[in-house]
Amino acid sequence: MKWATPKALLRILAVLLLLAGGITYMTAMPGRSFSGPLPTLTPEESRLATALEGHVRQLAGRIGGRSVVAHRGLAQAVTYVAEQFAAAGLACRTQSFEVLGVPCRNLSVEIPGDTRHDEIVVIGAHYDSVLSDPAANDNASGIAVLLELARLSAGTKPERTLRFVAFVNEEPPYFQTEQMGSLVYARACKARGDKITAMLSLETMGCYSDAEGSQSYPRPFNLLYPSRGNFIGFIGNLGSRALVRQCIGSFRAQAHFPSEGGAIPGGVPGVAWSDHWAFWQVGYPAIMVTDTAPFRYPHYHQDTDTPDKLDYGHLARVTAGLRAVLADLSGGQ
Numbered sequence: 245m246k247w248a249t250p251k252a253l254l255r256i257l258a259v260l261l262l263l264a265g266g267i268t269y270m271t272a273m274p275g276r277s278f279s280g281p282l283p284t285l286t287p288e289e290s291r292l293a294t295a296l297e298g299h300v301r302q303l304a305g306r307i308g309g310r311s312v313v314a315h316r317g318l319a320q321a322v323t324y325v326a327e328q329f330a331a332a333g334l335a336c337r338t339q340s341f342e343v344l345g346v347p348c349r350n351l352s353v354e355i356p357g358d359t360r361h362d363e364i365v366v367i368g369a370h371y372d373s374v375l376s377d378p379a380a381n382d383n384a385s386g387i388a389v390l391l392e393l394a395r396l397s398a399g400t401k402p403e404r405t406l407r408f409v410a411f412v413n414e415e416p417p418y419f420q421t422e423q424m425g426s427l428v429y430a431r432a433c434k435a436r437g438d439k440i441t442a443m444l445s446l447e448t449m450g451c452y453s454d455a456e457g458s459q460s461y462p463r464p465f466n467l468l469y470p471s472r473g474n475f476i477g478f479i480g481n482l483g484s485r486a487l488v489r490q491c492i493g494s495f496r497a498q499a500h501f502p503s504e505g506g507a508i509p510g511g512v513p514g515v516a517w518s519d520h521w522a523f524w525q526v527g528y529p530a531i532m533v534t535d536t537a538p539f540r541y542p543h544y545h546q547d548t549d550t551p552d553k554l555d556y557g558h559l560a561r562v563t564a565g566l567r568a569v570l571a572d573l574s575g576g577q
Contacts, residue, residue, distance in 0.1 A: 271468055273478075277504060282561065288564065293556040297388075297551070299387065300380050304549070307321055307324065308376070309379070310371065311374070312343050313375050318348075318372060325371055325387065325410045328394075328395075338350070341428060343418070350409060350429045352410070355397050355400060357575075359403050360575060365405070365574050366443040368444070369387045369409075369445065369447065370447075372411075375415075381543065382447075383446075385450035390446055402574035412425035414426060430522040440529075443523045444533055444569075444573075453473045454474050473535070476533060478531055480529075482508070485507035488507045491505075491531060491533075495565045495566070501561045541553075
């Protein structure tokens with residue numbers, strides 16, 4: 245048997261060190277994920293859980309399918325989101341375009357910043373569904389969190405401007421096409437010269453499990469992350485690494501809930517699967533906050549994605565943690 249030469253061994257060692265360094269660069273996050281029994285919901289978190297469930301049941305239960313195909317539901321969802329923004333005392337702006345003769349609308353509200361008002365933090369979620377599916381987790385859960393974060397932020401005085409946006413047409417067949425609502429929106433922001441310092445896409449957030457094997461990943465990330473799907477994920481591409489680290493660091497410092505994060509090449513399956521992708525296309529830093537969707541949730545893009553499948557207590561804990569993240573991103577409130 246012929247042994248490798250010293251030069252060959254050095255090359256192998258160098259490659260291994262590069263791989264280890266790359267993996268560390270992508271996956272090492274500040275702070276530690278919370279572990280152990282979750283604390284009892286606070287009164288505010290209990291109220292949040294009730295409100296979140298109410299939003300999901302309205303969108304995915306009473307309204308149901310909301311897409312260009314299910315256009316009546318799409319219009320009803322627009323009305324509901326606009327009414328909820330108004331109830332929080334926030335003036336709603338509409339960006340409209342048509343697809344196959346159906347009106348499609350992005351809805352947004354702003355809380356103006358004080359000392360750095362030209363710098364904008366965008367929090368977004370899509371309200372449309374796959375065809376006529378109820379889409380409770382994907383993505384009524386994200387819209388529910390968006391509405392509650394907007395309500396909680398109303399009346400505050402952040403240093404940076406906070407902008408909450410409900411996007412249309414994230415789902416196929418419009419995903420990553422010219423008709424994708426968030427791409428239409430992000431391009432308009434870039435054309436206006438909006439200085440967006442951070443974008444958070446709230447995507448499929450309501451499924452959690454402590455069961456062993458409840459979480460999967462694209463290889464080789466299955467070797468690096470937990471096998472229990474009991475955490476919220478903060479995911480970005482390599483260009484948004486600083487934002488991923490800032491958000492998860494803030495979340496871990498203030499929330500008593502498990503969290504995992506990664507700044508991973510955008511071509512890895514799942515990394516670009518939401519509205520943050522649109523903001524990458526025009527050069528804005530953006531991340532996704534998610535329960536990892538099909539890597540955990542068995543009802544993803546199925547007609548069984550109904551409101552009874554979600555854990556509203558865990559979703560409330562995540563929402564409370566994200567409220568602290570927004571306070572950090574906007575410069576304190």
